[in-house]
Amino acid sequence: MELPEFPFDSDSQLSRRQFVRAAVAAGGTAALSACLDTEDRESLDAPTGVSDPGTLPDRQHAWNDVLPVDSDGNVSRASHHVFLSLSLTGEPDSAGREQVETTLKTLERALEWGPDGVLFTLGYTPAYFDRFDGSLPDSVDLPDPEPITAITAESQVEIDDSDAMLHLASDDPAVVLAVEEALFGETDSLNGTAIDEGLTPVFERTSRRTGFVGAGLPADRQTGLDGIPEGEPVPEEAPFFMGFRSGFRESQATEDRVTIESGAFAGGSTQHFESMELDLEIWFDDNDHEQRVARMFSPEHAREESVGAVGEKLETETGAPAVTEEIHEHAREEGAVGHAQKLARARDDGQPVLLRRDVNTTDGDAAGLHFLSLQREMTEFTRVREAMLGEEFHQHGLGPRQPNGILQYIRLRRWGSYLLPPRSLRSLPQPSP
Numbered sequence: 015m016e017l018p019e020f021p022f023d024s025d026s027q028l029s030r031r032q033f034v035r036a037a038v039a040a041g042g043t044a045a046l047s048a049c050l051d052t053e054d055r056e057s058l059d060a061p062t063g064v065s066d067p068g069t070l071p072d073r074q075h076a077w078n079d080v081l082p083v084d085s086d087g088n089v090s091r092a093s094h095h096v097f098l099s100l101s102l103t104g105e106p107d108s109a110g111r112e113q114v115e116t117t118l119k120t121l122e123r124a125l126e127w128g129p130d131g132v133l134f135t136l137g138y139t140p141a142y143f144d145r146f147d148g149s150l151p152d153s154v155d156l157p158d159p160e161p162i163t164a165i166t167a168e169s170q171v172e173i174d175d176s177d178a179m180l181h182l183a184s185d186d187p188a189v190v191l192a193v194e195e196a197l198f199g200e201t202d203s204l205n206g207t208a209i210d211e212g213l214t215p216v217f218e219r220t221s222r223r224t225g226f227v228g229a230g231l232p233a234d235r236q237t238g239l240d241g242i243p244e245g246e247p248v249p250e251e252a253p254f255f256m257g258f259r260s261g262f263r264e265s266q267a268t269e270d271r272v273t274i275e276s277g278a279f280a281g282g283s284t285q286h287f288e289s290m291e292l293d294l295e296i297w298f299d300d301n302d303h304e305q306r307v308a309r310m311f312s313p314e315h316a317r318e319e320s321v322g323a324v325g326e327k328l329e330t331e332t333g334a335p336a337v338t339e340e341i342h343e344h345a346r347e348e349g350a351v352g353h354a355q356k357l358a359r360a361r362d363d364g365q366p367v368l369l370r371r372d373v374n375t376t377d378g379d380a381a382g383l384h385f386l387s388l389q390r391e392m393t394e395f396t397r398v399r400e401a402m403l404g405e406e407f408h409q410h411g412l413g414p415r416q417p418n419g420i421l422q423y424i425r426l427r428r429w430g431s432y433l434l435p436p437r438s439l440r441s442l443p444q445p446s447p
């Protein structure tokens with residue numbers, strides 16, 4: 015991606031927001047210097063981390079305690095994200111293990127664990143574990159990633175078969191860039207802390223995906239993007255491209271619910287990560303707000319006007335569980351079912367099983383979403399994802415190209431699954447540690 019020359023409009027807050035998002039998407043030292051507003055890559059001024067990384071939570075995915083809650087009480091997401099797919103450069107031996115662990119501990123000393131500093135997870139694919147003689151214990155449910163057939167019939171999907179994924183998140187775009195440069199670039203210092211070769215002796219980056227989330231960010235980026243119609247339809251207050259808030263407290267699993275409870279990897283989790291492009295031309299051009307609410311939430315939400323422009327009327331819950339019984343009636347009589355309505359039926363004993371941490375993306379200059387979810391077992395994810403396909407509504411004439419939730423507007427591109435080991439086992443784990 016071409017990086018706009020900096021500063022292209024230094025007086026404008028909007029331009030600055032657009033600029034930093036483009037810088038994260040571009041990556042590299044030039045983007046970092048531009049974000050820091052200086053050539054001096056040492057000038058990152060972020061809160062420093064802990065002197066003893068052993069004091070950090072054993073769960074790599076323990077982010078909620080340090081993320082702020084919004085005025086309704088929902089956990090917010092960090093604004094800027096980089097997802098790096100990594101392949102091993104050699105065998106996963108003890109020297110490599112030590113290199114990774116030393117580097118990650120240095121990162122934890124250099125930057126505060128939180129959105130002002132950095133949050134990160136390092137996860138491993140089934141392909142990574144395949145090279146070992148032993149297999150993962152039964153307490154870890156991580157089958158080979160195979161997209162559900164009904165999805166591959168609709169889209170061309172690439173499987174993530176690299177070894178690992180590093181997810182970096184921060185509210186400060188310069189931080190994610192600086193961390194990436196320190197781990198894989200030429201810099202030898204991060205936020206004033208010396209860092210040696212970083213992860214380069216062990217891993218190479220095989221792909222780089224980026225994301226952002228928060229009110230105003232999608233609206234800033236909607237002009238001239240593939241998949242978005244003219245006329246700037248994404249509301250300024252919307253945190254996501256499709257125009258609604260997401261991640262209400264009552265529709266998210268807790269971190270406890272997604273944590274592996276027993277065995278060698280207790281304290282870990284499994285992560286699903288899929289990338290999709292969005293067809294927002296038909297989403298915005300063919301539907302009015304009421305129809306969009308019906309497809310995203312439910313026809314009843316649309317009738318009752320219970321959502322508001324971007325979901326501001328919903329405080330910590332969508333109200334979707336209250337309309338699950340009527341779903342077949344909605345399909346038959348109103349010719350639509352809602353995404354949230356369908357998915358609320360896949361709860362376990364009334365409780366959500368996925369902790370979603372999805373973000374918008376403009377990778378490839380197309381409007382998209384990187385959908386990330388954590389769950390205790392990958393099989394739970396598959397069950398919920400199948401519920402999203404809503405095949406039972408085909409009998410009412412709602413195929414994947416009809417108002418069967420939001421299926422019609424999504425093109426799946428990549429699909430992967432990972433084990434997020436507990437922090438103590440995050441560096442080149444063996445299947446039976």
Ligand code: HEM
Pocket residue numbers: 254256258259260261262264265266292310332334335353354357358359361366368370383385398399402420424
């Ligand atoms: C473009 C893609 C997507 C968009 C824009 C989207 C948006 C939303 C929105 C607005 C809600 C209701 C508000 C809330 O989050 O509480 C929701 C709920 C939900 N979505 Fe999605 N979603 C997308 C894809 C997915 C995918 C791929 C899955 C995977 C299975 C998924 C699973 C869920 C679940 C489990 C819920 C909560 C249901 C409950 O209340 O129990 N979503 N989504």
